[in-house]
Amino acid sequence: MDFQSEGVEEEEQLETLKSIGCDLIQGYIWGKPLPPEAAGELVLSAEGSLKPI
Numbered sequence: 001m002d003f004q005s006e007g008v009e010e011e012e013q014l015e016t017l018k019s020i021g022c023d024l025i026q027g028y029i030w031g032k033p034l035p036p037e038a039a040g041e042l043v044l045s046a047e048g049s050l051k052p053i
Contacts, residue, residue, distance in 0.1 A: 005017050008027030017025055034042065 002023040003021065004024035004026065005013075005022050006026045008014055008017065008025050008029045010029065013027075014025060014029055
């Protein structure tokens with residue numbers, strides 16, 4: 001079973017969640033919401049450079 005945490009905003013939260021085995025993390029720690037066009041550009045520009053946490 002995978003576990004997901006939403007609303008992660010601070011490094012301390014991220015470290016705690018990683019230490020307890022949280023599999024998926026979502027929140028402002030990665031960035032603020034973007035319009036669809038900007039999100040698409042971001043994904044395409046990062047292709048091949050993304051790494052799991």
